[in-house]
Amino acid sequence: MDFGFSGEYTMVQKMYRDFAEKEIKPIASEIDEAERFPKENVEKMAKMGMLGIPFPEAYGGEEGDYLSYVFAVEELSKVCASTGVTLSAHTSLCAAPVYDWGTEEQKQKYLTRLASGACLGAFGLTEPNAGTDASRQRTTAIREGSHYILNGSKCFITNAGEADIYVIMAMTDPEKGSRGISAFIVEKDFSGFSVGKHEKKMGIRGSATAELIFEKCIVPAENLLGEEGQGFKIAMHTLDGGRIGIAAQALGIAEGALNEAVAYVKLREQFGRNLASFQNTQFVIADMANQIEAARLLVYRAAWCKDNRQPYSTASAHAKLFAAETAMSVATRCVQLLGGYGYTREYPLERMMRDAKITQIYEGTSEVQRMVISREVLK
Amino acid sequence: MPNPDYQGVWACLDQADGKISGVSLEVLSAARRLADMLSVQASAVLLGHSVDGLAAEAFAYGADRVYVCDDEKLKDYRAATYGKALESLIRSYRPAIILFGATNNGHDLASRLAGSLGTGLCTNCVRLQQNEEGMLIASRPVYGGSLMENVACGGARPWLYTIHQNAMEPLEPQDGKTGDIIPVKMELEEEDACAKVLKIIPAILGEISLTDAQIIVSGGRGLGDAKGFTLIQELADTLHAAVGASRAAVDAGWIPYAHQVGQTGKTVSPRLYIACGISGALQHLAGMKNSDVIVAVNRDENAPIFSAANYGIVGDLYQVIPVMIEEFKKVMAGR
Amino acid sequence: MNIMVCIKQVLDNASVPKLDPATGRVVTEGVETIANPFDLNALEGALRLTDVHGGEVSVITVGNEECKTVLKLGLAMGAAHAYLVKAPDGQEQDSWSVSYLLSRAITSLGPFDLVLCGKQAIDDDSAQVGGSIARLLNMTQVTYVEEIQEVSSESITVKRAGNSGSEIIAARLPALLTCEKSLGEPRYPTLKRTRMANRVDIPALDCTEIGADPDRAGALVKVQMVYAPEPRQRGELLRGEPEEITRLAVARLVEQKII
Numbered sequence: 019m020d021f022g023f024s025g026e027y028t029m030v031q032k033m034y035r036d037f038a039e040k041e042i043k044p045i046a047s048e049i050d051e052a053e054r055f056p057k058e059n060v061e062k063m064a065k066m067g068m069l070g071i072p073f074p075e076a077y078g079g080e081e082g083d084y085l086s087y088v089f090a091v092e093e094l095s096k097v098c099a100s101t102g103v104t105l106s107a108h109t110s111l112c113a114a115p116v117y118d119w120g121t122e123e124q125k126q127k128y129l130t131r132l133a134s135g136a137c138l139g140a141f142g143l144t145e146p147n148a149g150t151d152a153s154r155q156r157t158t159a160i161r162e163g164s165h166y167i168l169n170g171s172k173c174f175i176t177n178a179g180e181a182d183i184y185v186i187m188a189m190t191d192p193e194k195g196s197r198g199i200s201a202f203i204v205e206k207d208f209s210g211f212s213v214g215k216h217e218k219k220m221g222i223r224g225s226a227t228a229e230l231i232f233e234k235c236i237v238p239a240e241n242l243l244g245e246e247g248q249g250f251k252i253a254m255h256t257l258d259g260g261r262i263g264i265a266a267q268a269l270g271i272a273e274g275a276l277n278e279a280v281a282y283v284k285l286r287e288q289f290g291r292n293l294a295s296f297q298n299t300q301f302v303i304a305d306m307a308n309q310i311e312a313a314r315l316l317v318y319r320a321a322w323c324k325d326n327r328q329p330y331s332t333a334s335a336h337a338k339l340f341a342a343e344t345a346m347s348v349a350t351r352c353v354q355l356l357g358g359y360g361y362t363r364e365y366p367l368e369r370m371m372r373d374a375k376i377t378q379i380y381e382g383t384s385e386v387q388r389m390v391i392s393r394e395v396l397k
Numbered sequence: 398m399p400n401p402d403y404q405g406v407w408a409c410l411d412q413a414d415g416k417i418s419g420v421s422l423e424v425l426s427a428a429r430r431l432a433d434m435l436s437v438q439a440s441a442v443l444l445g446h447s448v449d450g451l452a453a454e455a456f457a458y459g460a461d462r463v464y465v466c467d468d469e470k471l472k473d474y475r476a477a478t479y480g481k482a483l484e485s486l487i488r489s490y491r492p493a494i495i496l497f498g499a500t501n502n503g504h505d506l507a508s509r510l511a512g513s514l515g516t517g518l519c520t521n522c523v524r525l526q527q528n529e530e531g532m533l534i535a536s537r538p539v540y541g542g543s544l545m546e547n548v549a550c551g552g553a554r555p556w557l558y559t560i561h562q563n564a565m566e567p568l569e570p571q572d573g574k575t576g577d578i579i580p581v582k583m584e585l586e587e588e589d590a591c592a593k594v595l596k597i598i599p600a601i602l603g604e605i606s607l608t609d610a611q612i613i614v615s616g617g618r619g620l621g622d623a624k625g626f627t628l629i630q631e632l633a634d635t636l637h638a639a640v641g642a643s644r645a646a647v648d649a650g651w652i653p654y655a656h657q658v659g660q661t662g663k664t665v666s667p668r669l670y671i672a673c674g675i676s677g678a679l680q681h682l683a684g685m686k687n688s689d690v691i692v693a694v695n696r697d698e699n700a701p702i703f704s705a706a707n708y709g710i711v712g713d714l715y716q717v718i719p720v721m722i723e724e725f726k727k728v729m730a731g732r
Numbered sequence: 733m734n735i736m737v738c739i740k741q742v743l744d745n746a747s748v749p750k751l752d753p754a755t756g757r758v759v760t761e762g763v764e765t766i767a768n769p770f771d772l773n774a775l776e777g778a779l780r781l782t783d784v785h786g787g788e789v790s791v792i793t794v795g796n797e798e799c800k801t802v803l804k805l806g807l808a809m810g811a812a813h814a815y816l817v818k819a820p821d822g823q824e825q826d827s828w829s830v831s832y833l834l835s836r837a838i839t840s841l842g843p844f845d846l847v848l849c850g851k852q853a854i855d856d857d858s859a860q861v862g863g864s865i866a867r868l869l870n871m872t873q874v875t876y877v878e879e880i881q882e883v884s885s886e887s888i889t890v891k892r893a894g895n896s897g898s899e900i901i902a903a904r905l906p907a908l909l910t911c912e913k914s915l916g917e918p919r920y921p922t923l924k925r926t927r928m929a930n931r932v933d934i935p936a937l938d939c940t941e942i943g944a945d946p947d948r949a950g951a952l953v954k955v956q957m958v959y960a961p962e963p964r965q966r967g968e969l970l971r972g973e974p975e976e977i978t979r980l981a982v983a984r985l986v987e988q989k990i991i
Contacts, residue, residue, distance in 0.1 A: 044645070501876045502894060512864030518953070541857065544749055545960070598898040690985070711971045
């Protein structure tokens, strides 16, 4: 068992940290305030190869592993969770299923554009009536000659409107229930595809979240991802990987919040001494650091399982559940440490607290993670 | 330990446009004091073209002797020609110690000499003193001013030092004082220069350079955008001050790098430093905390800048600076 | 165009260097290190030159095995070769000895059209190594370069920060330049290049291999003591109505004849 990173991983981590500190952090609060999607961040990440971290060079990727990708999401989320999820949704939810399930032609056509950063990706599963119960898809796909015709809508889609390529789930055979769902690659310019209402959110306000609308949307038959009826399996498998990305985002938020709070308590003086010298502060900080350390081990282990072709469904559920709960509780306690200042928008902690909440909800709520874990424990 | 073959303290003077630079007068004064401490002679070295008229000023500031090397090829400062001239002067006249100004040209020349002579060089010295054992100890800031170190040269002579600006007070000039002028002829070829100064772009007229300024007004991320520097400039104009900036403001593209104060920018020590909307990152503090008086304006009363400030104004700079401008204008008008 | 860039590993300036009271030296153990920022500006300048004019960039440092980290960063940014120069055992190093070792190494690895250094290291703030190497190698020397304007096979035109303004200088090659930050924000390494850099076997050269005399490769300037400067007295914090406290602050400055 080896818990030590090689110099290579340390360098990779530092490289993403430098990038996040210099390029992303300076605008994090502005994009939150303005609820603006930072296209410039995506361009910068693309230039640095960050949009194709775990994919082979042959498809325009960086030939890295999942752990390196986790580092990237973690470092981004330390300073800007919105940018973290933008990368996570693109990589784990769009590029990854194309890589895992796509034909050679599909990979050449779509993965190369996604991994090289020429295009941004998104993933559409959730519908107004199909959230946690994702098998109740109402969006339909009917085969007509060389095309499928998609009708229906998706909601809460990360990167919606900003992405060029979407992996979309739709019912091809309603009789078969979840086995009647299929996955499709949809380009933003396909006829009948449009982006609907943009959500006004509590947190991650610099990320784009909107509705996708399919009105007789024409998708070429060769854009079927996997086989007909494999959609639900593809979606679940994709979410297993996606959860590691969100777990990394949650870990990053918690670390970022702790960093801010630590800097503050060292400076802030009350009753003639700095806050760091009070035992309450010390204990709260120790507990937070302790939880973060545990979350980090779970998140890195989940990535390690995926990299080493071990089963990672339960590992990623463990990682996401613990990291998300840690992010929420750490961010809340950090706001408390800053008191009134923590509540104001002068400091980034209230933003981090708002951002943390979503990690307990999307890509499988904490309750869903508990279902996955208990199923494994009680089997 | 003293080497009898090498005697005396030299001050290598910077000159431009027929004037000895301010820091060079400090360097010469330091050489005078050091020579007195060691009971040796202090000499000044003037390199350049049409510089013999400057010897009188060198005597007034304490030189016993002035070496003048006047050559057309020394008109512009260039490492190779100045280096060659000084090297040959050193080999002929053997000083024990040479002081330079801690300017770009001073470092350029001193580092080149250190390479050719293989002798010790201490840059940016703020103090030169003998310890109990008679060792010459130079104190210099390191880590951008976060720490100080005391260093001592050993080995061959001469030992070289560059003297930090504003660190050593110039002496009162003694007009009419004279001494020996030693003209030195050099065999310099234009070919030796290896470099040609095509053009000198003087600092913009009216713009006060950061390193020379007595007052600096600096802006940081708290300005919110590039336009904030208009207000900073207005305050600076009111006080005849230079404009500085934090790294955050420079990185945001609000103002050119030349204005950056801090460890990766310029280290400054003006009489008054006014920091507006600068939180006080370590690297910034390192570059300005030797200012005589620091005034900080920041909305966040926990900002680290206040730990260095003599006067900390907790408030919105867009409310504070206009009042400052108005008040300073009244003060200036009363003069 | 063949360019050598000299890089120094320094302590991370994100935190205040700590003093070890027992030794009177700066604590280096367990402290994060970075590549000297000005050296990375120099490397960026070098890479931009080879991007346009072709050729290769090499990076070099003096130190121990741990200093290979900054060389790997150099490779990850785009350098083609990296060299570690091992300082002789038991010899304290200073700007002189580092200049001497680097000049010997550069001679043995060369020829180079350009040697680039940062204008100074942010730990000892010496601003000395560049000029000394230039003299030891008898190269054209231009320090405090703000901008590279033109390059031909025989010369390079640069803008230098001189004492009384900026100077435009045409310098004969080979030349040594020391670089200001304005030479270019260092590019980010990519994951691919970082992985490659970690697989490269970086040669560690000793005195014999570079033809240096170990007896000359020791410090001429010895550090006697490192100490913290006098802390600034904490001043007065003014809170209240912006107008009122601003007037008060200005009045204090006038009273004390600062204005």
